[in-house]
Amino acid sequence: MIEDKELDSLINEVFEHYGFDFGNYSKASLKRRVDRLYQLDGFSHFYEFLYRIRSDEEYYKRLIEEVTVNVTEMFRDPSFYAVLRNEIVPLLATKPFVRVWHAGCSTGEEVFSMAILLKEAGLLHKALLYATDINASVLETAKKGVFPLRMMKLYSENYMASGGTEDFSSYYSANFNIAKFNTELSDKMVFSQHNLVSDTSFNEFDLILCRNVLIYFDNNLQSRVIQLFDDSLSLLGFLALGSKETIKYTGGSNKFVQLRKEKIWKKIK
Amino acid sequence: MRRRCKLLIIGGSAGSLQVLINILPKIVLPIPFAIVVVVHRKNTYDTILEDLIALKTMIPVEYVEDKTVLAPGIIYVAPSDYHLLFEDKNTLSLDGSEKVNYSRPSIDVSFESAALIFKQELVAILLSGANADGTKGMQTIQEEGGVTIVQRPETAEIPYMPEYAIQNSNPDFIFTEDEIVNFVNSTIQ
Ligand SMILES: C[S@@+](CC[C@H](N)C(=O)[O-])C[C@H]1O[C@@H](n2cnc3c(N)ncnc32)[C@H](O)[C@@H]1O
Numbered sequence: 524m525i526e527d528k529e530l531d532s533l534i535n536e537v538f539e540h541y542g543f544d545f546g547n548y549s550k551a552s553l554k555r556r557v558d559r560l561y562q563l564d565g566f567s568h569f570y571e572f573l574y575r576i577r578s579d580e581e582y583y584k585r586l587i588e589e590v591t592v593n594v595t596e597m598f599r600d601p602s603f604y605a606v607l608r609n610e611i612v613p614l615l616a617t618k619p620f621v622r623v624w625h626a627g628c629s630t631g632e633e634v635f636s637m638a639i640l641l642k643e644a645g646l647l648h649k650a651l652l653y654a655t656d657i658n659a660s661v662l663e664t665a666k667k668g669v670f671p672l673r674m675m676k677l678y679s680e681n682y683m684a685s686g687g688t689e690d691f692s693s694y695y696s697a698n699f700n701i702a703k704f705n706t707e708l709s710d711k712m713v714f715s716q717h718n719l720v721s722d723t724s725f726n727e728f729d730l731i732l733c734r735n736v737l738i739y740f741d742n743n744l745q746s747r748v749i750q751l752f753d754d755s756l757s758l759l760g761f762l763a764l765g766s767k768e769t770i771k772y773t774g775g776s777n778k779f780v781q782l783r784k785e786k787i788w789k790k791i792k
Numbered sequence: 793m794r795r796r797c798k799l800l801i802i803g804g805s806a807g808s809l810q811v812l813i814n815i816l817p818k819i820v821l822p823i824p825f826a827i828v829v830v831v832h833r834k835n836t837y838d839t840i841l842e843d844l845i846a847l848k849t850m851i852p853v854e855y856v857e858d859k860t861v862l863a864p865g866i867i868y869v870a871p872s873d874y875h876l877l878f879e880d881k882n883t884l885s886l887d888g889s890e891k892v893n894y895s896r897p898s899i900d901v902s903f904e905s906a907a908l909i910f911k912q913e914l915v916a917i918l919l920s921g922a923n924a925d926g927t928k929g930m931q932t933i934q935e936e937g938g939v940t941i942v943q944r945p946e947t948a949e950i951p952y953m954p955e956y957a958i959q960n961s962n963p964d965f966i967f968t969e970d971e972i973v974n975f976v977n978s979t980i981q
Binding site: 524549550551552555556592594735737738739741742745765767768769771772 | 856857858859871874877878879880883885886887888889890901904905908909932
């Protein structure tokens with residue numbers, strides 16, 4: 524495993540050359556990810572690795588792509604989507620216009636899942652889904668709305684487990700090994716790069732989903748991001764996190780009340 | 793001779809649940825170290841494992857979330873579908889990256905992370921299983937000065953995992969269930 528001081532020098536180099544700050548990422552996870560890339564690409568000295576990052580911007584992009592974890596699924600954690608469908612979406616129905624932000628959307632599976640929920644509730648026509656990530660290449664994939672066909676069995680099971688009753692395959696057209704989701708869904712999406720470490724609030728939302736992103740951040744950065752969400756939510760708006768994430772260890776917890784034991788918080792002040 | 797320990801970490805797979813249920817209730821209280829259990833588990837949503845352990849022991853069991861505070865005298869069980877890591881001596885963190893040894897949580901991942909944080913103040917036990925997970929982690933723990941214990945394969949329901957560890961690392965002890973309990977109660981503090 525790489526040394527702590529090597530990791531620190533990488534963090535400094537990346538910040539100096541590219542302005543991206545990994546300094547408040549969770550050290551345990553970051554170290555593993557950086558070590559994995561270092562081994563994978565067969566470097567024998569850490570300074571060679573640093574040199575490559577510094578001198579080759581394409582390689583820096585690879586670093587960002589490989590070090591951040593992009594694992595995602597449609598209707599990931601079906602029980603979460605069931606609560607969203609049955610308890611949160613109906614509350615959004617009363618709004619003249621529904622704004623949703625997916626922060627750390629990765630390749631977009633979560634955004635398409637949300638669009639399906641809104642469509643089935645008859646709200647999609649008055650909704651806009653903002654989907655952001657730091658990683659430009661996952662956003663490219665997300666924009667296309669094209670996912671591997673072999674995943675559709677799992678996604679359709681997830682969809683049904685979350686309370687979906689339509690024919691899931693009606694949401695995409697299958698072509699060889701890909702599933703292309705209907706443009707009716709993607710027409711309501713806006714994808715753009717946004718960095719949770721340094722960028723500010725850009726709109727006011729009724730619902731923010733930031734799932735399985737905060738686990739990669741330390742407590743300080745988590746607090747910053749919760750503050751950013753607080754600034755970006757309307758009063759009585761909702762914040763949804765991943766199934767093992769909590770705002771308990773951040774400064775902002777007094778602004779929110781949790782919906783039972785679900786990973787959904789309502790902004791109350 | 794007694795040995796200072798801040799963390800007792802136990803890894804297991806198929807056939808390890810019964811061993812856990814047998815040994816955990818026999819650990820004498822109060823326990824001056826934290827106990828972390830990493831077992832391969834299937835269901836994403838249930839807390840059956842936590843609830844079962846809580847039912848069988850007097851030791852409090854805490855559900856693990858990201859950045860859960862690690863404290864002595866408490867059992868923490870790695871949730872399914874996440875790797876469990878140690879941020880520092882008092883903080884757990886979770887990571888949803890690729891499976892390792894077909895497993896998430898992976899025992900190797902948690903053992904390695906614990907080794908780097910706890911160094912000599914770590915005792916690790918590897919139990920029954922049908923997977924090679926745990927062995928690499930055992931090696932790192934040894935390099936960092938921690939204590940490694942493997943369940944005696946003849947006493948394991950599925951001996952593959954302990955056998956693999958014995959062949960590919962050099963564990964400090966190869967113990968039966970009773971010997972494990974004895975060691976924990978008399979040697980570590
Ligand atoms: C594991 S994915 C989560 C995908 C989806 N939300 C889900 O739960 O399935 C984490 C995403 O967070 C993104 N991410 C990491 N650091 C970020 C940052 N500083 N700002 C914005 N996004 C970030 C990564 O690029 C990655 O796509």
